[in-house]
Amino acid sequence: MAQVPWEEACARVRDDDGLPCREVGAWSEDKLFVWHSYIQTTSTSMVGKPQWAAGLFYVDLFGGPGVCQVKNSTRRLPGSPLIAAMAAKPFKHIFVVDSDQRNAVACEQRLAKVGAKDRATVFTGDSNKIVNEIARRIPKGALTLALVDPEGLDVDFETLRTLSSAGRVDLLILFADAYDALRNLDAFVSGDDKRLDRMLGARSDWRKRLGELPNWEPNNLREFFSRQYIETLKNELGYAAADTKIIRGPHGPLYRLVYASKHPRGLDFWQKVDARDRHGQKGLFS
Numbered sequence: 600m601a602q603v604p605w606e607e608a609c610a611r612v613r614d615d616d617g618l619p620c621r622e623v624g625a626w627s628e629d630k631l632f633v634w635h636s637y638i639q640t641t642s643t644s645m646v647g648k649p650q651w652a653a654g655l656f657y658v659d660l661f662g663g664p665g666v667c668q669v670k671n672s673t674r675r676l677p678g679s680p681l682i683a684a685m686a687a688k689p690f691k692h693i694f695v696v697d698s699d700q701r702n703a704v705a706c707e708q709r710l711a712k713v714g715a716k717d718r719a720t721v722f723t724g725d726s727n728k729i730v731n732e733i734a735r736r737i738p739k740g741a742l743t744l745a746l747v748d749p750e751g752l753d754v755d756f757e758t759l760r761t762l763s764s765a766g767r768v769d770l771l772i773l774f775a776d777a778y779d780a781l782r783n784l785d786a787f788v789s790g791d792d793k794r795l796d797r798m799l800g801a802r803s804d805w806r807k808r809l810g811e812l813p814n815w816e817p818n819n820l821r822e823f824f825s826r827q828y829i830e831t832l833k834n835e836l837g838y839a840a841a842d843t844k845i846i847r848g849p850h851g852p853l854y855r856l857v858y859a860s861k862h863p864r865g866l867d868f869w870q871k872v873d874a875r876d877r878h879g880q881k882g883l884f885s
């Protein structure tokens with residue numbers, strides 16, 4: 600099956616279907632375009648490969664309603680679960696979680712409309728709890744692509760541990776370094792807010808290391824947290840390769856996408872993705 604170009608994927612959700620949408624800033628299109636490109640490339644190459652006898656699976660822990668509406672514009676974009684449903688070669692199963700029931704219902708209805716009803720399960724609830732059920736349902740011998748796309752620091756490291764226990768699970772995680780970690784740093788350092796501790800994991804000694812960091816410029820701090828996170832993914836969960844891309848808004852960096860694969864070759868697909876931006880220009884992230 601041929602790869603679906605990004606504009607065609609957007610055209611499929613162009614008409615108002617009366618269901619709730621997620622309102623997003625224009626920069627969200629960069630994130631969604633990256634995920635779309637990665638899924639198109641990976642599904643094209645991996646579905647049907649003998650080493651993945653159980654097939655290709657998709658997990659979306661913060662799925663949203665399935666369609667995004669760009670603020671102050673008429674542009675509508677497929678949300679991550681619909682991007683997965685439009686993979687060049689279909690996933691064997693798509694698991695989506697959203698804590699908001701309206702989003703979960705809208706997502707389920709939209710997945711049905713694009714023909715994915717029988718190969719999708721949408722859960723309403725906290726993904727940090729539902730992850731156990733999802734990990735149980737992923738068979739041995741599967742290749743799983745998982746998107747972890749919270750609004751802030753809402754995913755616990757233990758959630759990733761559970762998910763990654765399901766075998767070869769490659770991850771794309773939104774790490775809200777600029778607009779959450781740095782903005783609320785005082786509360787995270789004092790321990791009044793525990794979300795950063797939960798996100799970086801109980802065994803991370805980030806506080807001690809932060810105390811040793813000589814330069815607390817925002818760029819340095821963001822790099823510091825990114826290094827801590829990747830180191831823990833590698834040391835504790837056996838991720839072999841990782842890379843990050845910074846997503847910028849009109850006033851500078853907003854957040855970082857952390858890609859991690861259990862196999863060094865996983866990076867090959869990922870690096871192809873940032874070779875061109877959605878206008879066909881080189882170097883989306885340079």
Ligand SMILES: C[S@@+](CC[C@H](N)C(=O)[O-])C[C@H]1O[C@@H](n2cnc3c(N)ncnc32)[C@H](O)[C@@H]1O
Nearest residue numbers: 661662663678679697698699725726748749750
């Ligand atoms: C940034 S949005 C996800 C956007 C989505 N990936 C897309 O492409 O449209 C985060 C979503 O996570 C949901 N959410 C927030 N906390 C959650 C939790 N603990 N578990 C599951 N979903 C959660 C929100 O309702 C929201 O729809």
